[in-house]
Amino acid sequence: MENNYYKTALRKAEEYREKNMPLILGIESSCDETAAAVIRGGREVVSTAVHTQIPIHRLYGGVVPEIASRSHTERMGGVVREALDRANMSLDDMDAIAVTYRPGLIGALLVGVSYAKGLAYASGLPLIGVDHITGHIAANYLTYPELEPPFMCIVASGGHSHIVKVNSYTEFDLIGRTRDDAAGEAFDKVARAMGLPYPGGPELEKLARDGNPEKYKLHTAFNEGESFDFSFSGIKTAVVNILHNAEQKGEEVNRADVAASFQRAVVDALAKKSVRAARQAGLSTLALAGGVSANTALRERLSEECERFGIRFCRPDMKYCTDNAAMIACQGHYEIMTREPDELSLDPNAASFLQMQ
Ligand code: KG4
Ligand code: ZN
Numbered sequence: 001m002e003n004n005y006y007k008t009a010l011r012k013a014e015e016y017r018e019k020n021m022p023l024i025l026g027i028e029s030s031c032d033e034t035a036a037a038v039i040r041g042g043r044e045v046v047s048t049a050v051h052t053q054i055p056i057h058r059l060y061g062g063v064v065p066e067i068a069s070r071s072h073t074e075r076m077g078g079v080v081r082e083a084l085d086r087a088n089m090s091l092d093d094m095d096a097i098a099v100t101y102r103p104g105l106i107g108a109l110l111v112g113v114s115y116a117k118g119l120a121y122a123s124g125l126p127l128i129g130v131d132h133i134t135g136h137i138a139a140n141y142l143t144y145p146e147l148e149p150p151f152m153c154i155v156a157s158g159g160h161s162h163i164v165k166v167n168s169y170t171e172f173d174l175i176g177r178t179r180d181d182a183a184g185e186a187f188d189k190v191a192r193a194m195g196l197p198y199p200g201g202p203e204l205e206k207l208a209r210d211g212n213p214e215k216y217k218l219h220t221a222f223n224e225g226e227s228f229d230f231s232f233s234g235i236k237t238a239v240v241n242i243l244h245n246a247e248q249k250g251e252e253v254n255r256a257d258v259a260a261s262f263q264r265a266v267v268d269a270l271a272k273k274s275v276r277a278a279r280q281a282g283l284s285t286l287a288l289a290g291g292v293s294a295n296t297a298l299r300e301r302l303s304e305e306c307e308r309f310g311i312r313f314c315r316p317d318m319k320y321c322t323d324n325a326a327m328i329a330c331q332g333h334y335e336i337m338t339r340e341p342d343e344l345s346l347d348p349n350a351a352s353f354l355q356m357q
Contacts, residue, residue: 009341026098026330027092029100034051045326069107109349132352134172140297143316149315152165184291194258213264215261218262239258270302
């Protein structure tokens with residue numbers, strides 16, 4: 001039975017490559033967003049649908065994996081239906097299905113992967129598993145229709161902070177990564193220590209707007225060094241110590257100053273290292289990706305640094321910065337153009353392929 005499916009999928013994958021403007025359905029469920037999207041010809045967003053679980057997890061101060069899986073299970077069918085309805089299309093109109101299969105919360109990934117497999121099996125459509133990190137990178141293709149590899153990319157999300165050399169649509173070299181916390185994770189943990197709600201990144205950014213970023217020097221020797229790796233846990237601990245010490249002494253701290261100084265230290269590290277990586281590799285474009293790419297201070301800082309060195313700076317539209325399925329469908333398109341589709345034995349994996357490098 002399954003072999004019959006795969007034969008059909010191989011044939012339809014071939015048809016996908018030959019079509020002028022093929023349609024691909026993208027599905028995303030790696031963390032706390034249930035999302036689906038329809039993309040035409042790789043880069044044209046026909047429709048999107050997202051159900052965010054943020055209000056549920058906010059009650060607990062962070063993502064509760066079991067609750068995330070349950071919510072994905074409840075919502076997945078409706079979200080896929082919504083994306084197809086908004087496109088005025090049905091599954092019969094699709095030419096392929098892309099799904100995030102790594103990295104992320106394993107139970108959450110399992111929901112999207114199982115759903116996508118079911119749809120693929122029922123329709124005979126080719127199934128393409130997409131690495132979420134490469135999806136974040138592809139969000140830039142949706143924003144810049146003419147952007148093509150090679151370029152350098154700084155990926156900063158809740159789970160990852162990587163400098164990635166994008167050699168082609170499907171070939172990547174890991175240049176640097178965090179040794180401890182991801183940038184978004186550090187934002188979330190510091191925000192939590194300051195009593196801000198989940199997800200802390202956007203809240204901390206808001207607070208930082210009224211603060212003095214020069215007030216506290218939170219830079220670490222590691223991030224000033226030659227390596228392209230990052231370390232954010234030292235900066236996080238320094239903030240927690242400032243808050244603690246003030247509390248013990250009964251002193252008031254200006255929380256906006258703390259937030260601004262923390263943000264400055266993280267933005268400095270991400271910007272300096274990624275621009276240096278682009279220059280050293282002789283690449284004329286640097287792209288930003290991942291949830292933290294929504295941070296205005298980071299966008300502005302990278303834009304300035306890139307301008308200084310004559311590098312073109314790309315960053316996704318705000319709506320494609322955090323988790324969404326349009327970016328997954330876009331990367332899925334490029335995968336299917338270069339390799340055979342996945343079999344129905346496709347398994348989710350908690351780690352990114354970049355962590356294997
Ligand atoms: O990419 P994403 O939606 O999910 C993962 O793949 O992890 O990233 C979510 C992360 C969270 O840590 C969130 O706090 C952070 O991105 N984030 C921000 C901002 N918006 C989202 N961090 C700093 N400033 C923001 N404006
Ligand atoms: Zn993400």
